Amino acid sequence: GDSVTQMEGPVTLSEEAFLTINCTYTATGYPSLFWYVQYPGEGLQLLLKATKADDKGSNKGFEATYRKETTSFHLEKGSVQVSDSAVYFCALRGRAGGTSYGKLTFGQGTILTVHP
Amino acid sequence: EADIYQTPRYLVIGTGKKITLECSQTMGHDKMYWYQQDPGMELHLIHYSYGVNSTEKGDLSSESTVSRIRTEHFPLTLESARPSHTSQYLCASSPTGGAVARSTDTQYFGPGTRLTVL
Numbered sequence: 001g002d003s004v005t006q007m008e009g010p011v012t013l014s015e016e017a018f019l020t021i022n023c024t025y026t027a028t029g030y031p032s033l034f035w036y037v038q039y040p041g042e043g044l045q046l047l048l049k050a051t052k053a054d055d056k057g058s059n060k061g062f063e064a065t066y067r068k069e070t071t072s073f074h075l076e077k078g079s080v081q082v083s084d085s086a087v088y089f090c091a092l093r094g095r096a097g098g099t100s101y102g103k104l105t106f107g108q109g110t111i112l113t114v115h116p
Numbered sequence: 117e118a119d120i121y122q123t124p125r126y127l128v129i130g131t132g133k134k135i136t137l138e139c140s141q142t143m144g145h146d147k148m149y150w151y152q153q154d155p156g157m158e159l160h161l162i163h164y165s166y167g168v169n170s171t172e173k174g175d176l177s178s179e180s181t182v183s184r185i186r187t188e189h190f191p192l193t194l195e196s197a198r199p200s201h202t203s204q205y206l207c208a209s210s211p212t213g214g215a216v217a218r219s220t221d222t223q224y225f226g227p228g229t230r231l232t233v234l
Contacts, residue, residue, distance in 0.1 A: 038157075043208075046223075
């Protein structure tokens, strides 16, 4: 079945440092890929997404590129801020017709803490 | 901006009580989901619905039940709560798109209900 593997955390960075959170996946066909963010005490919010190979999703300075050849969707940001401290989830949505269609499969989440 | 609501936000109850967690969305989405988030933060799908009168079990077995009598409402019920049910419960919804689903496949999440069973 579908699965998502995320870089284990927690990740601790200083403000303005470069961020990478690795995400790889296993799925049949061409799933849609997502990064969600969860701030303390809140639900998940969509951060960015990509629906086909070589697509780049971007939002709020974060970027991730859908790499079919390496089955990866790594999250990057050039200069993190204290306000980026949160839990980040990589997820995939199975393709139409598959048993996972419409449902999201999440990675285990990565805690990011950014210090001033 | 997505409009999906969950109540209560926090609930502390004793063992054996019956509880219902409410989830409502005002976006007219056909698909709705319940996730359980454990202390390690991992999310597990426990129920989903593709429309009125449609409910399915998710990937993680759960003693809870759900109903979908109206499009906008997807409550989750525990008949007899136990300490093992202590967790965060997240509700989500997404639109239906058919051939264009890939552009409308985002799930929108509510703020969650943190349940503690003593």
